[in-house]
Amino acid sequence: MKYDYLIVGSGLFGSVFAHEAKKRGKTCLVIEKRNHVGGNVYCENVDGINVHKYGAHIFHTNDKKIWDYVNSFVEFNRYTNSPIANYKGELYNLPFNMNTFYQLWGVKTPEEAKQKIQEQVKKLNINKPKNLEEQAISLVGEDIYNKLIKGYTEKQWGRKATELPAFIINRLPVRFTFDNNYFNDKYQGIPIGGYNTLIDKLLEGIEIKTDIDYFKDQEKWNSLAEKVVFTGKIDEFYDYKYGKLEYRSLKFEHSRLEQENYQGNAVVNYTEREIPYTRIIEHKHFEFGKQSHTVITKEYPQEWSLGKEPYYPINNDKNKEVYNSYKAESNNEEKVIFGGRLAEYKYYDMHQVIASALSRVKKEFND
Ligand code: FDA
Structure with a gap:
C-alpha cells in the first residue's frame, strides 16, 4: 500500500485528520471533488477581498483548546459578528x-x-x-x-x-443590555489572510489531488491506502440503498461593485417576506478591508435536490431513520472512518467539526 490513509474531502474534518496523521508519521493522500481545497470554508480572492463562496463563516468558540489549536496555524482578527436587520427599509440591531x-x-x-x-x-x-x-x-x-x-x-x-x-424555536435569546455581539462565546474572529491560510497550513506537506470524485474510481483509490477517511455524503457511500438524506440548499449571487462600501456591515438580514433573499454579505468587512471595490453576495434559500449543494440537514423523523440505517452499517466498516458534516449528517459549526476530528484522531492513534 502506498499510503496509510486516503482522505476523501479536504474540508476542516479531512484537513485536521490529515495534519494530525502526518504529525504522527503517517502518509496521507487527500482527494477532493471540487477544484480547490477547504470544503465550505474556502474563500475566493477577488483583488484582495476574500469572498466566502459557500456562505459567511465566522469562527467562534468557548473552547480554549480549539481556539489555541486554530491560532497555532493562523492569527485571528478582532471581527465581532453584529448583524443588522433591514425590514422594509427600517434598520434594527441584532x-x-x-x-x-x-x-x-x-x-x-x-x-x-x-x-x-x-x-x-x-x-x-x-x-x-x-x-x-x-x-x-x-x-x-x-x-x-x-x-x-x-x-x-x-x-x-x-x-x-x-x-x-x-x-x-426553543428559545429566542433576548438581551437587556446594549450589546450587539451576536455570539456569547469567549473567542471570535476571522483568520488573518482568510480561511484558505488555515487550510493550507493544515495541509502543508501532504499530497493532494483536486477535481477527483472518489466514486468515479472507488476501487482504485481504496487500493492505494490501508484506511479511508470519508467526509462525503454517507448515503452516497452506500449508493442510497436506504434512501436519500434530505437537505436545505442555498443559492449565492456574488457581485463585484466598483464602490468602496456598499452597506457598512458584513451581514445585513432582509427580514421581510417580499424580498427573496435572506441576507446580503459584504465580504470586505470581515477583514476591515480598505479596497476601492467591494464584493457582495445575496443568499437565497432553496429546495434541495440531488446535484444541488447540500447545506443544512433536515432533522425530521424520516431522515433520522434513514441516517440510522446508514450509521448502523458504517459501524461495521473496519477500514473506513466516517467524519464531518456530510458523513455524519449533522450541522457542525467549525469549532465543533475540528473538535470532532481531533477526538477521532485520538481514538485512531490511541493517544
Ligand atoms: P465540508 O463540506 O467543508 O468538506 C467536505 C469535503 O468533501 C468537500 O470539500 C467536498 O467537496 C468533499 N467531497 C464530498 N464528496 C466527495 C467525493 N465523492 N470525492 C471527493 N471529495 C468529496 N460554522 C461556523 O463555525 N461559523 C459560521 O459562521 C458558519 N457559517 C456557515 C454558513 C453556511 C451557509 C453553512 C452551510 C455552514 C456554516 N458553518 C459555519 C459550518 C461549516 O461550514 C462546517 O462546520 C464545515 O465546513 C464542516 O467541514 P467538513 O469537513 O465536515 O465538511
Whole structure:
C-alpha cells in the first residue's frame, strides 16, 4: 500500500485528520471533488477581498483548546459578528437587545423593554403554541415576531410560519443590555489572510489531488491506502440503498461593485417576506478591508435536490431513520472512518467539526 490513509474531502474534518496523521508519521493522500481545497470554508480572492463562496463563516468558540489549536496555524482578527436587520427599509440591531428595543419602541431602560415585551406576550395569551408563529409570539410578542422573525424564517424554510412546527424555536435569546455581539462565546474572529491560510497550513506537506470524485474510481483509490477517511455524503457511500438524506440548499449571487462600501456591515438580514433573499454579505468587512471595490453576495434559500449543494440537514423523523440505517452499517466498516458534516449528517459549526476530528484522531492513534 502506498499510503496509510486516503482522505476523501479536504474540508476542516479531512484537513485536521490529515495534519494530525502526518504529525504522527503517517502518509496521507487527500482527494477532493471540487477544484480547490477547504470544503465550505474556502474563500475566493477577488483583488484582495476574500469572498466566502459557500456562505459567511465566522469562527467562534468557548473552547480554549480549539481556539489555541486554530491560532497555532493562523492569527485571528478582532471581527465581532453584529448583524443588522433591514425590514422594509427600517434598520434594527441584532441579536435582539436594548438597541433593537430602542429602535422598535423608543424604550430606553431594560424595565421599559421587559414591560413592552410582556404586554405583547400577554395580549395574545398563547398557552400551548401549535406552530412556530405561536411559539415565537409567546416568547417575544408580535412586533419582534412580525418585523424580525416571520419573513426571514419563512424564506429560510420555504414554508409559512403557521405550517412550521413550534419546536424549531426553543428559545429566542433576548438581551437587556446594549450589546450587539451576536455570539456569547469567549473567542471570535476571522483568520488573518482568510480561511484558505488555515487550510493550507493544515495541509502543508501532504499530497493532494483536486477535481477527483472518489466514486468515479472507488476501487482504485481504496487500493492505494490501508484506511479511508470519508467526509462525503454517507448515503452516497452506500449508493442510497436506504434512501436519500434530505437537505436545505442555498443559492449565492456574488457581485463585484466598483464602490468602496456598499452597506457598512458584513451581514445585513432582509427580514421581510417580499424580498427573496435572506441576507446580503459584504465580504470586505470581515477583514476591515480598505479596497476601492467591494464584493457582495445575496443568499437565497432553496429546495434541495440531488446535484444541488447540500447545506443544512433536515432533522425530521424520516431522515433520522434513514441516517440510522446508514450509521448502523458504517459501524461495521473496519477500514473506513466516517467524519464531518456530510458523513455524519449533522450541522457542525467549525469549532465543533475540528473538535470532532481531533477526538477521532485520538481514538485512531490511541493517544
Ligand atoms: P465540508 O463540506 O467543508 O468538506 C467536505 C469535503 O468533501 C468537500 O470539500 C467536498 O467537496 C468533499 N467531497 C464530498 N464528496 C466527495 C467525493 N465523492 N470525492 C471527493 N471529495 C468529496 N460554522 C461556523 O463555525 N461559523 C459560521 O459562521 C458558519 N457559517 C456557515 C454558513 C453556511 C451557509 C453553512 C452551510 C455552514 C456554516 N458553518 C459555519 C459550518 C461549516 O461550514 C462546517 O462546520 C464545515 O465546513 C464542516 O467541514 P467538513 O469537513 O465536515 O465538511
